[in-house]
Amino acid sequence: MNEAKVRTGRPRFTGIHTYDDPQGRFQFRYPWGWEESELDNDLDGVIVRPETDEDATYVAIWVQPLETSVVAEDLPELRAGFDDGLLQLPDAEILKADDTTYNNIVKVEREFTFTEDGHTRKRRVWAMYADYWQFLVVYQGATVEEYQYWLPMGNYCFTAFNLPYALWFATDPSVNPMLQSPETN
Numbered sequence: 001m002n003e004a005k006v007r008t009g010r011p012r013f014t015g016i017h018t019y020d021d022p023q024g025r026f027q028f029r030y031p032w033g034w035e036e037s038e039l040d041n042d043l044d045g046v047i048v049r050p051e052t053d054e055d056a057t058y059v060a061i062w063v064q065p066l067e068t069s070v071v072a073e074d075l076p077e078l079r080a081g082f083d084d085g086l087l088q089l090p091d092a093e094i095l096k097a098d099d100t101t102y103n104n105i106v107k108v109e110r111e112f113t114f115t116e117d118g119h120t121r122k123r124r125v126w127a128m129y130a131d132y133w134q135f136l137v138v139y140q141g142a143t144v145e146e147y148q149y150w151l152p153m154g155n156y157c158f159t160a161f162n163l164p165y166a167l168w169f170a171t172d173p174s175v176n177p178m179l180q181s182p183e184t185n
Contacts, residue, residue, distance in 0.1 A: 007149050011050065013156075019046055025063050026135060029160035031153050034059075045136075048157075050150055056121060056142035057150060059157040063135055070129035072101040075108075082108045082127055089114035105130045105163070113144065122147035124154065130163060137161055 015032035030036075034048040045062025049055070070078070079099055086092055089112075096111040106129040113122050122144045126137040139154035141147025147154075 004143065004145065007145075011150060011153055013153070016160075019048075021046075021063070024164055025133065026061060026164070027162045028059075028061060028137075028157055030059060030157050050153065054142055054146075056116070056119070056140065057146050058138075058140055059154060060138045060140075061135065061161065063133060066129070066132050066134055069131050070106055070134075071104045072106060074129070075099055075101055075106050078106055078127070078129060079108055082110070086110060086112060086114075089116075091115040091120070119143055124158070126158070126161075128163070135163070 011031075013031055016029045017032055017034070017036075018027060018029050019036065020027050030048045031050070034050050035052050036046060036048050039045050039047050039060060039062055043062040044064070045060060047058050047060040049058045051057065083094070083097075086094065092112055092114040094110055094112045096109075098107075098109040100107045100109070108127045108129075109125070111122070111124045113120055115121070119142060121140055121142060123138060123140040125139075126135070128135040128137070137158060139147075139150075139158060141150060141154075
């Protein structure tokens with residue numbers, strides 16, 4: 001998309017589709033009518049787009065196995081590495097940052113702009129680390145204006161993202177004896 005689209009109003013929800021990861025690692029919802037396809041570059045996940053003629057506006061989720069288990073105490077190192085990676089994008093500017101832990105699930109969240117193919121893009125990304133898994137959840141607009149236009153639906157996709165209960169329990173020290181410190185055993 002090389003020219004700016006003129007938009008009036010806001011996009012409207014006409015229904016919701018639920019995507020269930022074939023391996024049961026995550027689930028999320030997205031608006032009906034969005035195109036669903038596999039990710040490129042051998043990434044393990046899914047991408048959905050509101051418009052078939054615009055590849056740079058999307059919600060994508062992919063999963064990567066990790067070599068080691070992540071725990072809440074790893075947050076500072078994960079945050080630093082994540083930010084270092086983002087700042088390597090051309091003209092990257094981090095607009096918002098939020099880091100959270102839920103027992104031993106770690107979430108690093110960033111909203112930022114960067115330049116790609118001569119356009120300023122806006123992106124929101126979660127990197128969630130749960131045990132031996134990294135989940136990347138991305139909402140991107142082809143331009144800052146497209147990001148704003150589709151934002152209600154992009155936000156919905158984020159809030160409708162779910163990890164399986166088994167993963168929550170596996171990372172919770174109060175129910176997993178292997179994660180408890182010696183003084184709580």
